[in-house]
Amino acid sequence: MAMAEATSIHAPEKVEKSKGYWSGVGHRLVRDPLTMFCLAVIAALILSAVFAPYLGLADPYKGSMIARLKPIGAPGYPLGTDEQGRDMLARLIYGGRLTLFIGLMPVVIAFFAGSILGITAGYVGGLTNTIIMRTVDVFFAFPSVLLAIAISGALGAGIVNSLVSLTIVFIPPITRVAEAVTSGVRKLDYIDAARASGASAWTVIRVHVIGNVLSPIFVYATSLTSVCMILAAGLSFLGIGVRPPEPEWGLMLNTLRSVIYVNPWLSALPGVMIFVTSLCLNLLSDGLRSAMNVRD
Amino acid sequence: MSVTDTYQPLPDTGGPAQPLIRVSGLQKYFPVRGGILGRTQAKVQAVDGVSFEVKKGETLGIVGESGCGKSTTAKLLIGLVEKDKGEIVFDGHALGERLSLKDLRRGVQMVFQDSYATLNPRLTILDSVAFGAKVQGLDNPEDLARKMMDRVGLDPDRFAHRYPHELSGGQRQRVNIARALAMSPRLVVLDEAVSALDKSVEAQVLNLLNDLREEFGLTYVFISHDLNVVRYISDRILVMYLGEVVEVAPVESIWHEQAHPYTRSLFSAMPSMDPDNRTKEPPLAGDPPNPINPPSGCRFHTRCRFASAVCREAVPKLSGLARNGDHMVACHLHDAESGHPKAGQGVPE
Numbered sequence: 001m002a003m004a005e006a007t008s009i010h011a012p013e014k015v016e017k018s019k020g021y022w023s024g025v026g027h028r029l030v031r032d033p034l035t036m037f038c039l040a041v042i043a044a045l046i047l048s049a050v051f052a053p054y055l056g057l058a059d060p061y062k063g064s065m066i067a068r069l070k071p072i073g074a075p076g077y078p079l080g081t082d083e084q085g086r087d088m089l090a091r092l093i094y095g096g097r098l099t100l101f102i103g104l105m106p107v108v109i110a111f112f113a114g115s116i117l118g119i120t121a122g123y124v125g126g127l128t129n130t131i132i133m134r135t136v137d138v139f140f141a142f143p144s145v146l147l148a149i150a151i152s153g154a155l156g157a158g159i160v161n162s163l164v165s166l167t168i169v170f171i172p173p174i175t176r177v178a179e180a181v182t183s184g185v186r187k188l189d190y191i192d193a194a195r196a197s198g199a200s201a202w203t204v205i206r207v208h209v210i211g212n213v214l215s216p217i218f219v220y221a222t223s224l225t226s227v228c229m230i231l232a233a234g235l236s237f238l239g240i241g242v243r244p245p246e247p248e249w250g251l252m253l254n255t256l257r258s259v260i261y262v263n264p265w266l267s268a269l270p271g272v273m274i275f276v277t278s279l280c281l282n283l284l285s286d287g288l289r290s291a292m293n294v295r296d
Numbered sequence: 297m298s299v300t301d302t303y304q305p306l307p308d309t310g311g312p313a314q315p316l317i318r319v320s321g322l323q324k325y326f327p328v329r330g331g332i333l334g335r336t337q338a339k340v341q342a343v344d345g346v347s348f349e350v351k352k353g354e355t356l357g358i359v360g361e362s363g364c365g366k367s368t369t370a371k372l373l374i375g376l377v378e379k380d381k382g383e384i385v386f387d388g389h390a391l392g393e394r395l396s397l398k399d400l401r402r403g404v405q406m407v408f409q410d411s412y413a414t415l416n417p418r419l420t421i422l423d424s425v426a427f428g429a430k431v432q433g434l435d436n437p438e439d440l441a442r443k444m445m446d447r448v449g450l451d452p453d454r455f456a457h458r459y460p461h462e463l464s465g466g467q468r469q470r471v472n473i474a475r476a477l478a479m480s481p482r483l484v485v486l487d488e489a490v491s492a493l494d495k496s497v498e499a500q501v502l503n504l505l506n507d508l509r510e511e512f513g514l515t516y517v518f519i520s521h522d523l524n525v526v527r528y529i530s531d532r533i534l535v536m537y538l539g540e541v542v543e544v545a546p547v548e549s550i551w552h553e554q555a556h557p558y559t560r561s562l563f564s565a566m567p568s569m570d571p572d573n574r575t576k577e578p579p580l581a582g583d584p585p586n587p588i589n590p591p592s593g594c595r596f597h598t599r600c601r602f603a604s605a606v607c608r609e610a611v612p613k614l615s616g617l618a619r620n621g622d623h624m625v626a627c628h629l630h631d632a633e634s635g636h637p638k639a640g641q642g643v644p645e
Binding site: 188190192193194195196197198203212 | 371374376401415416428431
């Protein structure tokens with residue numbers, strides 16, 4: 001071969017092995033300081049929520065009539081106390097457990113359900129696509145907040161019902177994105193080439209479709225987590241999510257609302273937590289999007 | 297052990313006289329949907345009644361202008377597009393009767409035009425090449441893939457773990473050839489396989505294809521719009537116009553005499569290196585007619601200089617020339633009983 005001759009003229013160069021896709025993504029992520037910072041904040045929030053009982057915090061349920069509405073920085077109460085005299089720091093950290101759980105779980109479940117529906121619709125096409133996508137379209141007729149409130153209201157208050165209603169809210173948009181990406185990939189020649197090798201539809205999807213559609217769907221789902229957290233907090237705020245006395249950021253925002261003229265900084269704290277978490281999740285999803293772009 | 301020993305093609309049935317693939321009356325109409333309910337409004341007659349056969353070990357070149365149904369024919373041959381009507385017989389076994397689609401794809405493989413789009417960007421070259429062999433359950437697919445990469449001129453140690461975007465166009469097309477051959481096919485459909493390559497790389501790949509044909513006893517269906525390339529690699533040439541076969545002939549015969557007026561225009565549009573050999577034929581005017589509603593009778597009559605009343609009414613049959621039965625043409629000029637004023641005289645100068 002002419003090519004082989006051309007390369008053998010040079011001294012045998014060291015063969016550099018191509019790096020895998022995910023190690024490349026990791027490499028690009030590490031060199032993005034903003035994304036790494038956001039990742040650290042999210043990780044700190046999740047870890048502190050998970051290990052809250054071991055942090056030596058005050059009891060988040062124990063109130064005190066004499067220690068009500070202590071300001072931020074009061075001795076013994078680094079972030080003050082709420083309207084029932086409960087330690088705010090403990091309640092904010094314990095509150096992260098429920099808030100993050102209700103904020104992330106629906107998106108995780110909707111990511112799997114939506115991906116399965118969307119990839120099926122996009123790959124099979126035809127009547128299957130019409131049935132799945134038109135059904136999904138029905139949910140787009142309602143604004144997501146309204147839909148979450150309607151389903152939660154119908155099912156009744158409670159953590160499980162909030163999870164169910166939020167999952168239902170997020171399946172349609174993820175299905176939409178999955179279907180759009182899959183039907184784009186479906187038209188490419190490498191899918192034809194794979195089908196031409198005699199592979200079954202499932203093998204083609206497993207080897208050739210999933211790897212190429214999952215990262216855009218994943219990035220989109222990450223951007224939904226912040227919306228989901230805000231919706232979950234909103235449900236609790238309206239009283240159809242988590243019930244008192246459970247610490248939860250949305251619920252805390254609601255109960256502290258009444259003291260906004262007495263101690264405004266205190267009542268802003270749960271809002272700050274929601275804001276920081278959702279901002280970090282959004283920035284993280286932007287960083288992931290650019291890190292997952294192979295050709296840069 | 298050389299790569300030839302690891303080649304595991306389907307066994308030959310019926311001996312050398314039986315054509316490797318025979319298609320008859322192949323038809324594919326694509327529906328055009330529209331309106332609120334998405335009803336079929338019209339049908340694009342992409343391939344209409346195409347029949348031909350390819351002998352074992354021969355290369356059949358298919359030429360024609362864009363949109364004449366070349367690529368659809370290629371995809372029909374490997375079952376990527378489902379046929380509406382017609383029969384595909386691979387080595388004596390008809391598809392759908394004694395031959396399953398998966399078995400057809402074991403015997404027939406395809407190399408596409410766009411070398412980049414045909415490779416999964418997330419798979420390494422080795423995974424791409426070995427995929428088909430794994431699916432078909434061949435022995436040692438990865439070993440086979442490495443040997444086949446080596447055979448097409450890609451050092452497996454250097455390229456096996458690379459990704460498609462790290463390769464050049466020529467290297468990628470070698471990967472595609474290796475991928476097709478890793479399934480040990482007997483027939484390879486090359487759909488504009490060298491059209492996107494530089495001239496120098498194109499020549500290398502053409503030579504490689506010729507070598508591979510000898511080594512593995514392959515049969516090719518070679519689709520191209522470049523007549524010189526088709527002449528170089530083919531034994532016979534098939535000319536298509538608007539979804540129909542207008543002429544089939546051995547290369548030297550058709551190079552000597554183009555029996556169909558369309559073939560003649562196609563050949564005269566080919567630039568010549570010789571300044572004395574100027575084109576005398578007037579160029580074809582206009583675009584090909586719409587395949588949704590093709591012309592009646594002979595589909596070429598709207599652009600043919602020699603068209604007469606009979607051409608608008610009767611569909612010409614594909615039949616051998618009087619002096620050379622291997623040279624088949626579908627034109628009333630060659631049929632003495634057609635009723636054309638100049639019937640039986642061949643194409644006038």
